[in-house]
Amino acid sequence: MAFFPAENLATVSIVVIIEQNVAEGAHSFNALLNAVRNWRGFGYRFEIIEHPHKEGSITEEVIGNADELWFFGTELCEKPEEALKLTPDEIALIQKRMNEGVGVFATGDHEAVGWGLCGHLPPRVANMRNWGDAGAPSEDRPWSYESTIRSPDQDVFRPELAGDSNRDEPDDFDVLPKPVWVLHLSKESPHELMQLPVRGVRKTAIRFLPDHMHEGKLHDYAEKPLSNEAAALVTEYKEGPFPQIVARSVRSLFDDADNPYNCVSYPVVSAYEAAEESLWGNIVVDSTFHHWTDQNALRLRFTPAWLHIEQYAINVANWLLGKAGRKKVEQAVVEYIRKTGDDGAEVIRLLDANERKQAIDSLRLNIAPRMIKQRIVSDTLERILLGRVISTSRAQVEAFARGFKNVDAKMVSSLDETDRQRFVLGLRFEEIRKK
Template sequence: MRDTRATTSVHAEPRTVRVLMVTDGEASFDEADFGLSTLVDVLEAPALPWIRVEVTKAHRERNLPALSAELPLFRFDGHDLSQYDQIWLFGVARSNRPSLEEVELRALAEFMDGGGGMFATGDHEDLGVSLCGAVPRVRTMRKWHWPEPGPNGEPVAPSVDGPGRHDTLLEGNDPLFQLNDQSDDVPQVVTPRMYATSDSPKWAHQAYPHPLLCGPRGPIRVLPDHPHEGECSVPEDLGATFTLAGYEVTEYPGGLAPEVVAWSTINARPAELDPRKGRLDARTFGAVGAYDGHRAGVGRVAVDATWHHFFNINLVGDPTVPQDPVKSVGFAASASGRTAYEEIKAYYRNIAVWLARPEAQEGMWWRAVWAARWHHRVSMDLRPGSLGSPDLAELLRVGADVREVLAATATRADAAQWAGRFGVGAAGAGRWEALRPSLDPWLPRSGDEQPGHLPNLVSSMLPELVLDAVLGAVVHAVAAEFPEPTEEARQRAAGVEWPGVVGPAVARALEAVAGQVARTDEVLRSVGAALATGLGAGG
């Protein structure tokens, strides 16, 4: 029976994330081939109940494409960047256009060092270098320079042609490989980096993709294809420092390195299959890169191999081929294409969520928890008699429900990150820092350092055990504080200091988990000793 008391009146207002989207050259924000209107529509659509994205559109020039922007002739030093949570750069212009001046680069560096998120992309060769090629961190997380290395020895970007080009086209609905295959319903397949939650054998551990590539149905493994992409990479020098208009910049504070978090793979093909571009050599290259600046007290950064993963022509088709029922409508042409497009849209939303400042993500977390508390599956399963002092079994039972409810709107990666950082953290920052090596698969580790310190079987169970216990404790505490779904409850919840409300319940849950882990550890050691004794006796 559905809980009819749970009405929209108790839903919390979503957390607003403000994005400044900047482009140049022939790119636009309208429905043109090189337009970003589809991306903006996806970001601003109310797809998730705990976040709303507002995009401000800016263009560096005063040309025809710039008419689609709210802010033409845009300069970073002449605008208040503090009103935005993140900045997205789509660089199209080549090196024959002036690059950003030092005062603009300083404004961007201060924005990033202040916690603001940054996304940037270009395409093959030097497409995008004038807008993005000198931006701190961005400049070394992707290849921007061509045909010679950059001024600081930056590597050369891939060419538009030749057998070494980054051609990710897959064969579509007609023979041979053609440029407009990028507008069909067949995406390229990418390989996400996977992060294990323990050092257990493969049969025992769980693994997550990077949060950027965590989709509603598991890892995101598709992106639009294109015949000549750029490349994301990891710099060798992590200790660079430099000055921008009097502002001292550390490229990677604390030496924290960026990562390539997804790769594109190219299969070799003979020249006769592509009369226009010729032979293609097999290779693998970085498709998506990420820098988790939150670990160093600065903003996060994400980069992508090409803006063709975002432009209209790669998503909704090529209007110049109306006679082609597939390429004229893009991913909408088939059920498989529409399924792939849902994964791609999830990637766009993941960028906006992952780049958000920590305080914005905490706001998203509590809104997601609030919505889960009133979901009929959770509210009907809560037992009023146990709200004050649930045992571990009750916490795990309800926590599993909450985890599945959250999965409908938040990715597994978001739920795991937020439950650790803000859920466990509600019981004290020290607890989270102590547990983090065993719970956080994305925590950077040296090559010989293993996650966790418990025996394999115990460490493989620990992340899900803690996650469910924390989710159960948080929802129990919220339900005890707000037993009825009234408008007064919703209004009062808007001003609640959530860590204070749920912290004691989370602390008790963690103590219960600690006791269970200790008992399990003792049993496993006893069994191990018995097995060893038996083997010795048998010998």
């Protein structure tokens, strides 16, 4: 089951709305959007359609078939009254698509960058961050702050740019990856958005994003007490769930001797995971679009940090795959599973014979290795076929397993995360084949 026929891949459509001032050049998003375009999941691929935003240009024709909507707000709104804002018709249409399960990504930058486009999205998205200039983190590194990593497109020392500082590029700070800290329970994997897939072990966390000296402010609804600003917006999520900060970073100020001080932690990625019974899709809001631009990301293209940065973009695309998108993919996946192997039948036979240990061993030896050969296949199938039942809670795993004859639900939930995932997916494979 490791290889899915390319001609049978379903296409998940991502419409990327970009303000026109950065559609091309150093501030374009080509590298990471191409990473998403080129990725292949188990049964599906992503199609990315870029749409430069003009007044009233978000129409049914543009986003009516989208499975995900991504918004890159890049215009600096120095005079908010002159900003190109979403029209009431555009907002209503976006709201309609969100109500139908379409996932949404949105980002801007410091001050009011992106306010016109993203600050006027439906409240469940807009209220996840501040789109103005209220307490956003800012960092100006000293001119003497040197890096051993050079930009691949500017890898020649240019004295005319260095001046007295001996600095080879005026924005040298962007050549350093930014460390991020992922928030998760100690015995569980990091949030899906911040996972690096590693063969045969518990998922490890993404540790780096592209560096930038100033970013927007995400609202942390887990803070106690809530900031006045977040408290005024919290009613949008009063019935739950709340947006969750899944990654943080640290910004520093520097004294006259170029020593860092006043290091402050701040959130960089916020995730809203729709409840299972909800018709809504998931939402991701980023603290800055500079995590995505060629100017920032490509400087790390030939370093180990690139794996983290590329995977973050791919994870966003996968995690925003809403119910409509999952249904599209499920048709392709189910048809394929029906036609593959007898591994699931063997697992069921062993369970019927009350040979539970042998059933688990069969999954480990037969199904699991073939799944692992395909990059995050098990994550993909979990998302498509189970609605993330495995990664949420042991109680949900138990509830799922109770639907199968001769399966000890508590035994399944007691397995570690990797074996639990493989076991339950094996049951789901056979359930599909029997239909």
